[in-house]
Amino acid sequence: MVASLVGLAVALSGCATSPSAAVPAAAGQTATRPAAEQSATPSAEQSAPQTPAGQVPGLPAPDVAIPTDPSRLARSLTTTTAQLRRAVDDWVSDGDPGKGQPPEPVVLLALHQQRIYRYLVRNPKVAARTYARLPKALAGPAKDNVTAGRNLRSLVRPISGAAKFRVQPPEPADVLLSHFRRAERKFGVEWEVLAAVMFVETKFGRVRSPSHTGAKGPMQFMPGTWAAYGMGGDIQDTRDALLAAANYLHASGAPRDYRRALYAYNHSQAYVDAVLLHARQIKQDIRNYYAYYSWQVFVVTTRGDRRLTGP
16 A cells, blocks of 8 residues: 655655555655755765854764774764763753754754664674674664664665655654644554654655655555545645554554554565564654654665755
């Protein structure tokens, strides 16, 4: 049924009734730009340090080089994750996740954490050596994130030419959280699973381009599936789309059998595993929801990863 997948900055097919096939990697949105078309060409992600004017000192620059040594990687991931959790705590307690976008510390630290995980996804042998050097409390989550990323990346065909993707900022984190919980109350599908699906499909609604199969909206529904489960709503409306996704997952077996329900949503065991791993992380610590919400969107190209959103 469903499958336009953008988690870890990749995209698959959309709400379809046939197994999903590998398709060109897609893009998501930035937290600061209005809706627009962003171009992607197969140029590798930058690695030279760049510190924007006015950036808070001590925060990682958006394109600072990622360590390649397992010991240094472990230290960087440990420090970054601890700082990100504190920044999320400050945002939730002193800011307002129900309005606007994440503050700069959350944005920069989440991006750095995401880029570390993307490096580990691409380098399995380095990842295995890095796990052994992480604190026990972080080793498990790290394995979950890398495994999920590797599963999703296996479903992607890198783009080799120019491509354009329509993107827009997501709704505020706590507004989305209220939509997730409303859908959970109505259909009994855990909000963390719905959040993980939306994270994987469109990076929380950042991607607005239809999939190559014609799937649309923040939860990537094919028109026929939407007609059956959209309950008369607007396929592009976030609240309507989340209710429809919960409706479809419930009809497909959730919450009794999430694996069956998610397989109906996207006919890929790699997809199912990735969604459940991300959902588990959100259940274990709600700060992971706010971190995932702040992750940016990348495109996988034949010459490396290309970031299309963020600072």
